[in-house]
Each structure stands twice: as structure tokens, then as C-alpha cells.
Amino acid sequence: MKTHIGVLGPNTTTEEQNQLGRKIGRYIAESGALLFCGGLGGMMRAAAEGAKAAGGQTVGILPGIDKSDANEYIDIPIPTDLGAYRNALLVRSCDAVIAVHGAYGTLSEIAFALRLNIPVVGINTWEVCRDGAPDPDIHVAHTAEEAVALAMQLAQSQ
Amino acid sequence: MKTHIGVLGPNTTTEEQNQLGRKIGRYIAESGALLFCGGLGGMMRAAAEGAKAAGGQTVGILPGIDKSDANEYIDIPIPTDLGAYRNALLVRSCDAVIAVHGAYGTLSEIAFALRLNIPVVGINTWEVCRDGAPDPDIHVAHTAEEAVALAMQLAQSQ
Amino acid sequence: MKTHIGVLGPNTTTEEQNQLGRKIGRYIAESGALLFCGGLGGMMRAAAEGAKAAGGQTVGILPGIDKSDANEYIDIPIPTDLGAYRNALLVRSCDAVIAVHGAYGTLSEIAFALRLNIPVVGINTWEVCRDGAPDPDIHVAHTAEEAVALAMQLAQSQ
Amino acid sequence: MKTHIGVLGPNTTTEEQNQLGRKIGRYIAESGALLFCGGLGGMMRAAAEGAKAAGGQTVGILPGIDKSDANEYIDIPIPTDLGAYRNALLVRSCDAVIAVHGAYGTLSEIAFALRLNIPVVGINTWEVCRDGAPDPDIHVAHTAEEAVALAMQLAQSQ
Numbered sequence: 001m002k003t004h005i006g007v008l009g010p011n012t013t014t015e016e017q018n019q020l021g022r023k024i025g026r027y028i029a030e031s032g033a034l035l036f037c038g039g040l041g042g043m044m045r046a047a048a049e050g051a052k053a054a055g056g057q058t059v060g061i062l063p064g065i066d067k068s069d070a071n072e073y074i075d076i077p078i079p080t081d082l083g084a085y086r087n088a089l090l091v092r093s094c095d096a097v098i099a100v101h102g103a104y105g106t107l108s109e110i111a112f113a114l115r116l117n118i119p120v121v122g123i124n125t126w127e128v129c130r131d132g133a134p135d136p137d138i139h140v141a142h143t144a145e146e147a148v149a150l151a152m153q154l155a156q157s158q
Numbered sequence: 159m160k161t162h163i164g165v166l167g168p169n170t171t172t173e174e175q176n177q178l179g180r181k182i183g184r185y186i187a188e189s190g191a192l193l194f195c196g197g198l199g200g201m202m203r204a205a206a207e208g209a210k211a212a213g214g215q216t217v218g219i220l221p222g223i224d225k226s227d228a229n230e231y232i233d234i235p236i237p238t239d240l241g242a243y244r245n246a247l248l249v250r251s252c253d254a255v256i257a258v259h260g261a262y263g264t265l266s267e268i269a270f271a272l273r274l275n276i277p278v279v280g281i282n283t284w285e286v287c288r289d290g291a292p293d294p295d296i297h298v299a300h301t302a303e304e305a306v307a308l309a310m311q312l313a314q315s316q
Numbered sequence: 317m318k319t320h321i322g323v324l325g326p327n328t329t330t331e332e333q334n335q336l337g338r339k340i341g342r343y344i345a346e347s348g349a350l351l352f353c354g355g356l357g358g359m360m361r362a363a364a365e366g367a368k369a370a371g372g373q374t375v376g377i378l379p380g381i382d383k384s385d386a387n388e389y390i391d392i393p394i395p396t397d398l399g400a401y402r403n404a405l406l407v408r409s410c411d412a413v414i415a416v417h418g419a420y421g422t423l424s425e426i427a428f429a430l431r432l433n434i435p436v437v438g439i440n441t442w443e444v445c446r447d448g449a450p451d452p453d454i455h456v457a458h459t460a461e462e463a464v465a466l467a468m469q470l471a472q473s474q
Numbered sequence: 475m476k477t478h479i480g481v482l483g484p485n486t487t488t489e490e491q492n493q494l495g496r497k498i499g500r501y502i503a504e505s506g507a508l509l510f511c512g513g514l515g516g517m518m519r520a521a522a523e524g525a526k527a528a529g530g531q532t533v534g535i536l537p538g539i540d541k542s543d544a545n546e547y548i549d550i551p552i553p554t555d556l557g558a559y560r561n562a563l564l565v566r567s568c569d570a571v572i573a574v575h576g577a578y579g580t581l582s583e584i585a586f587a588l589r590l591n592i593p594v595v596g597i598n599t600w601e602v603c604r605d606g607a608p609d610p611d612i613h614v615a616h617t618a619e620e621a622v623a624l625a626m627q628l629a630q631s632q
Contacts, residue, residue, distance in 0.1 A: 001225055001235075034234070059234060065250070067159055076192070076217060076234055077159075078251050081399055084589055085562050089247075092223070092558075093236050104589040107602060111585035115558055115578040127603040128581060239557055242431055243404055250400075262431040265444060269427035273400055273420040285445040286423060317541055317551075350550070375550060381566070383475055392508070392533060392550055393475075394567050405563075408539070409552050 003033040003155045004059075005148070006094035008109045009043025009102045009125075017101060020123070021046025022053070023144035024098060029056025031152050036061065036094050038086070039070040039077055043100050048073035061090040088112045095155035098147050099125040099138075110138065119154035121147045161191040161313045162217075163306070164252035166267045167201025167260045167283075175259060178281070179204025180211070181302035182256060187214025189310050194219065194252050196244070197228040197235055201258055206231035219248040246270045253313035256305045257283040257296075268296065277312035279305045319349040319471045320375075321464070322410035324425045325359025325418045325441075333417055336439070337362025338369070339460035340414060345372020347468050352377065352410050354402070355386040355393055359416055364389035377406040404428045411471035414463045415441040415454075426454065435470035437463045477507040477629045478533075479622070480568035482583045483517025483576045483599075491575055494597070495520025496527070497618035498572060503530025505626050510535065510568050512560070513544040513551055517574055522547035535564040562586045569629035572621050573599040573612075584612065593628035595621045 005028045009021065025047035028035045035051040037044040039060020048058040052073045060074035063086045070077035080086045087105055091097060091112045096119040099110050106125060113120045114128075114137055122138045129135065139154065141147035163186045167179065183205035186193045193209040195202040197218020206216040210231045218232035221244045228235035238244045245263055249255060249270045254277040257268050264283065271278045272286075272295055280296045287293065297312065299305035321344045325337065341363035344351045351367040353360040355376020364374040368389045376390035379402045386393035396402045403421055407413060407428045412435040415426050422441060429436045430444075430453055438454045445451065455470065457463035479502045483495065499521035502509045509525040511518040513534020522532040526547045534548035537560045544551035554560045561579055565571060565586045570593040573584050580599065587594045588602075588611055596612045603609065613628065615621035 004225070057234075059236075067162070067253075076215075078217075078236065080247060081250050082247075082401070083397055083399075084566075084586070085398070085559060087589070088559055088562055089238060089240075092239050095225075104585065108582070108585040108589040111578065111582040112558070115561070115582040125604075127606075129601040129603060130599075132601075240559070241555055241557075242408075242428070243401060243556070245431070246401055246404055262427065266424070266427040266431040269420065269424040270400070273403070273424040283446075285448075287443040287445060288441075290443075320541070373550075375552075383478070383569075392531075394533075394552065396563060397566050398563075405554060405556075408555050411541075 003031070003152060004036050004094045005033045005151050005155065006036040006090060006097035007043065007047035007100065008037070008097055008106045009047070009100040010106065011040050011042040011044070013042040013046060013101070017043060018046040020100060020144055022050030024100065024148060025050025025056070026054040027144055027148035029054035031148060033152065034059060036090060038062070038090055038105075039074050041071060043102070045071040045073060061086055061093065084108070091118060092116060094118060095158060096121065096151040098123070098151050101125055119151065119158065121151045121154070123147050161189070161310060162194050162252045163191045163309050163313065164194040164248060164255035165201065165205035165258065166195070166255055166264045167205070167258040168264065169198050169200040169202070171200040171204060171259070175201060176204040178258060178302055180208030182258065182306060183208025183214070184212040185302055185306035187212035189306060191310065192217060194248060196220070196248055197232050199229060201260070203229040203231060219244055219251065242266070249276060250274060252276060253316060254279065254309040256281070256309050259283055277309065277316065279309045279312070281305050319347070319468060320352050320410045321349045321467050321471065322352040322406060322413035323359065323363035323416065324353070324413055324422045325363070325416040326422065327356050327358040327360070329358040329362060329417070333359060334362040336416060336460055338366030340416065340464060341366025341372070342370040343460055343464035345370035347464060349468065350375060352406060354378070354406055355390050357387060359418070361387040361389060377402055377409065400424070407434060408432060410434060411474060412437065412467040414439070414467050417441055435467065435474065437467045437470070439463050477505070477626060478510050478568045479507045479625050479629065480510040480564060480571035481517065481521035481574065482511070482571055482580045483521070483574040484580065485514050485516040485518070487516040487520060487575070491517060492520040494574060494618055496524030498574065498622060499524025499530070500528040501618055501622035503528035505622060507626065508533060510564060512536070512564055513548050515545060517576070519545040519547060535560055535567065558582070565592060566590060568592060569632060570595065570625040572597070572625050575599055588612075593625065593632065595625045595628070597621050
């Protein structure tokens with residue numbers, strides 16, 4: 001059974017962020033995992049593009065009812081009509097998630113993953129703190145390679 | 159973009175019902191559609207088995223949190239942890255559904271599909287009536303071939 | 317702890333249906349139960365009006381995000397933003413439900429209640445049949461008084 | 475129409491935290507608002523107790539199916555069977571939320587509120603940061619009085 005790795009990130013991205021997303025997607029595919037994401041643009045699109053280029057498979061958990069909202073690199077679009085609740089469903093479907101940059105949607109996914117005890121790897125993303133100390137359950141990575149290796153390892157030790 | 163056809167039916171089945179399910183799965187795959195189901199046993203397993211035998215692809219929208227609840231013919235298990243709400247999500251993901259036999263879970267899926275204006279084909283399944291007249295929006299089919307042809311046609315005319 | 321009785325029915329009604337709905341709401345309040353409904357118009361409004369007139373309390377499980385979508389007889393509006401999924405949540409919140417007339421939304425609620433083993437009383441509403449026989453778990457009532465008495469009794473024997 | 479103020483916080487609390495929770499509940503009731511919470515123990519129970527003592531009304535959005543999971547200060551228990559998704563539903567039902575201490579459940583509620591553009595007031599709770607800077611949309615309060623005043627003001631300016 002394939003490992004499910006989620007890529008969480010913003011709907012609009014710079015070209016530099018896209019390069020990072022494509023690498024993450026590629027390494028996920030090369031690890032033999034299935035890539036899950038929110039199915040839309042920006043980081044979701046870049047990661048799915050990278051996974052497809054490396055022969056992988058991609059699932060998009062969409063907020064609306066229309067399959068064609070999915071970007072062109074999504075193999076399996078799931079039109080949920082769950083709006084913002086779909087962020088929680090996306091995380092719930094994964095064995096581990098990688099958060100890259102991102103706004104409040106990504107933050108809600110990180111928080112929901114922590115709540116569900118699903119491992120979280122972060123690159124240049126939100127930090128959550130209590131009493132001034134960053135939460136250690138967001139595992140910080142600095143490169144795409146490191147992020148995917150860490151996510152795969154954490155997913156398999158679950 | 160592939161058409162999504164859902165197969166709705168009971169978790170426990172007779173061998174005769176399994177034969178019907180496998181045929182439905184096979185015709186769905188041969189039509190080039192993606193098979194969606196609840197991912198568990200009985201009719202869901204039979205239909206997924208038929209689709210895989212014909213080279214198709216299968217998605218299982220699971221009620222629990224464990225991917226390994228999926229039967230062995232599911233390519234893409236989606237562990238939703240939505241319990242009975244997952245019946246609604248399954249239907250929402252499809253362009254048309256085929257209900258075969260089934261108990262209250264299947265009835266809830268039929269009703270939700272009618273509610274969402276997603277075409278429903280039925281074989282030996284629930285009938286819903288108002289003022290003594292059966293609802294015409296459950297399109298009755300008598301064979302696997304007829305059911306899949308009808309579902310594909312209704313899905314594409316949406 | 318108060319019993320939760322749900323009233324399920326159409327969003328548009330005749331004056332005769334409204335009279336029935338107000339009676340149902342009144343008897344629910346007089347039974348000391350809390351009235352749950354979908355919070356909008358038609359049967360939901362009539363039942364809530366009847367409950368308020370008899371000093372009862374009403375909860376509306378709304379499909380959208382705006383509390384002010386609730387009719388003026390709803391004490392506690394719950395804006396869920398769950399769209400059609402909210403039909404399932406409404407039923408899930410109740411100890412028993414009374415379905416009165418209704419279209420596909422009501423049908424989906426009846427089916428979901430059967431699925432969840434929540435008692436269903438029906439007045440002039442959907443009939444669901446297998447192999448030609450009406451399902452006995454929709455308990456048929458002919459008057460508002462009978463419907464509420466039956467729903468209260470079934471709720472308490474759960 | 476009453477303002478809905480959510481109180482978010484941990485399921486187990488110290489007596490000092492309970493005192494804070496009861497004050498928050500009391501001020502919410504005195505402001506004429508309806509108190510929403512997760513319906514269980516700890517901060518949810520303390521806040522509901524405070525609201526009831528001041529003549530207010532309380533709603534508990536429960537994760538399970540059993541109304542009797544609610545603490546004794548909940549007037550309207552909503553048994554959702556949504557598990558962790560109920561954190562999102564709770565926030566969605568509110569006009570503003572006050573987060574007090576809390577673990578990952580509270581963090582997920584804060585994040586979901588930010589995602590949904592529902593005002594968040596925090597007392598001794600999570601801080602979320604990007605690029606080293608705390609997010610300004612968690613409005614920091616230091617006393618129960620300040621927190622409720624701020625939440626009411628933010629709710630009404632929505």
C-alpha cells in the first residue's frame with residue numbers, strides 16, 4: 001500500500017517557490033508515494049507537476065463541486081463541496097504532510113495535522129509557539145530532498 | 159478528464175450479486191471511467207475487482223482512518239474518518255452513480271444523489287415513492303451493461 | 317436532558333401544510349422537547365412558529381454561513397456552511413425525527429436517519445420500498461398529535 | 475439576533491484557569507451574547523458555568539453522538555459525530571472566538587478561525603508566526619473583561 005504524502009502550500013507562488021514545489025513533487029514520486037494536495041494552483045500545481053514528470057500519481061482534494069477546478073497535473077480530482085472543511089479532509093487522507101510557505105489555509109492544515117497526530121514537515125512556513133517556544137512537532141526541513149526524506153520516514157514510523 | 163462513476167451497494171453479498179458487481183466494474187473500466195465506491199467489502203469489492211481485471215482504476219472513499227480497511231482492488235483509498243457522512247462525500251465525488259441492491263447506507267446514497275441532482279441508475283435496489291408513484295429520477299436498469307451505458311450517458315449529459 | 321425532535325419538510329408550503337407544521341411544533345414544545353429543523357422557510361418555519369407559540373425552544377441547523385438566514389422563530393441558529401451535508405448533521409443531532417411532505421432534501425434526511433438508526437415518523441411523506449414492500453422503519457402517522465406522541469415514545473425507547 | 479461568542483480551550487484545566495474561564499463566561503452572558511464551546515470539560519465547562527451563573531445560554535458542539543457527553547452547564551448540546559472536524563464547525567458557528575490556553579485542538583480552532591476570517595482573541599494561548607513575526611490577527615487580551623469586550627467589538631464590526 002502506497003504512502004500518502006500531502007503537500008500544503010499557497011494558491012499563488014513565485015517562480016522560485018514553484019521550483020521548490022516541483023522538486024518536492026518529484027522526490028515524492030521517486031519515493032513511490034502518492035501525492036495528495038488541495039488540487040488548485042500555486043504550490044499545489046507545482047508539486048503535482050513535479051510528481052507527474054517523475055511518473056508519479058496525484059490526488060487533488062478540491063473545495064468545490066467541479067472536477068475541472070483541478071490543475072492539469074491532478075490524476076484523481078475529488079470534488080468535495082466541503083469549502084474550508086476540505087483542508088481538514090486533505091490532511092486526514094495523508095500519512096504525513098509537507099507544508100511549504102502558505103497562508104491561513106496552510107496554517108489550518110498544519111494545525112489540523114498536529115491535532116490528528118499526523119507528522120508535519122515544514123519549509124519556510126508557519127511557526128506555532130507556546131510560551132515563546134516553537135512547537136517541536138513541526139519538523140523543520142531546508143531543502144526539498146530533506147523534506148521528503150523526513151516525511152517518508154515519519155510516515156512509515158507511524 | 160475521466161468520468162467518475164460510483165457503485166453503491168451492500169457490504170455483504172451473494173456470489174450472484176458479486177458476479178453482477180464484477181460485470182458493472184468491468185464495463186465502467188471499459189468505458190474509460192474511474193470507479194468510485196465506499197472501498198469496503200461486498201458489492202464495493204466486487205465492482206472494484208471487475209474494474210481492475212479490465213485495466214481500470216478504483217477509488218475508495220472509506221468511513222474510517224485506516225487505509226488498510228480498503229479492499230485489495232482499491233488503487234486510491236481515501237480514509238475520511240467521516241463515518242456515515244462519507245456516504246454523502248462519495249456521492250458528491252461522482253458524475254453518476256449505480257445503486258445495486260443495498261441497505262440503508264445505499265438508500266442514503268441514492269437520496270443524497272437525488273438531492274444533489276447527480277444521476278442515479280438502480281438495479282434491484284430501493285424504490286422511493288411519493289403519493290404511491292415511484293420517483294422517476296431513479297433510472298431502472300436490468301443488466302450490468304445497461305446500467306453502465308445509462309450511467310455514462312447521464313453523466314455526460316450533465 | 318431534553319429530547320431533541322427534528323421536523324423535516326419542504327422549504328415552500330401551502331397554508332394547510334403550515335397549519336399541520338404549527339401543530340407539530342406546538343406538541344413538541346408541550347412535550348418538553350427541543351425542536352430541531354433546517355432553520356429556513358416553509359415547514360421549518362411553521363414548526364418553529366408553533367413551538368415558540370407554546371413556549372418551546374428551537375434550533376436551526378442552517379446550510380449557509382449567515383445566521384440571519386434563519387426564520388424569525390429560530391432561537392439558536394447554527395450556520396454550518398455545510399451545504400447539503402447539513403441535512404445529515406441535522407438528523408444526527410436529533411433523538412427522533414418527523415418528516416412531513418418534503419422533496420429530495422427531506423428524503424435524504426429520512427434515509428440518513430434510517431442509516432443512523434434514528435427513529436423516523438412520517439406524515440404524507442416519502443415511502444421507501446424494497447422488493448415492493450414499504451420499509452417498516454418509517455412509522456406512519458396521520459395527525460400532528462399522533463406524530464409527536466410516536467416520535468417522543470420512539471426517542472425515549474432508544 | 476444574538477452574537478455568538480465561542481470559547482476555545484483545553485479539556486483539562488487548573489483551578490486558576492477555571493476562574494478565568496468562569497469570568498469569561500460571565501462577561502459573555504452579561505454582554506447578551508450566546509456562548510458556544512466544544513461542550514466537554516476543562517475550559518469549556520468553566521466558561522459554560524460562568525455564563526449560566528449570569529443567566530446566559532450555552533451551546534456545546536460535541537464531537538460524539540451522545541448528548542450526555544456535554545457538561546452540566548450546556549443548554550443546547552449538538553452531538554455531531556464529526557470527531558475532530560467538529561472543531562471547524564464550532565468556529566464556523568461563531569461571530570468571534572476567545573482562545574484561552576489550549577493544546578492542538580485549540581490551535582486548530584484558532585487556525586480555522588483565521589482561515590474563515592472570524593475574529594480571534596487570545597489569552598495565554600498559541601502564537602502563530604511567519605518570518606519570525608507573530609500574526610497580528612490573534613488579538614491579545616490579558617484579562618477576561620478585556621477579552622470579552624474585544625471579542626464583542628470585533629464580532630459586531632464584521
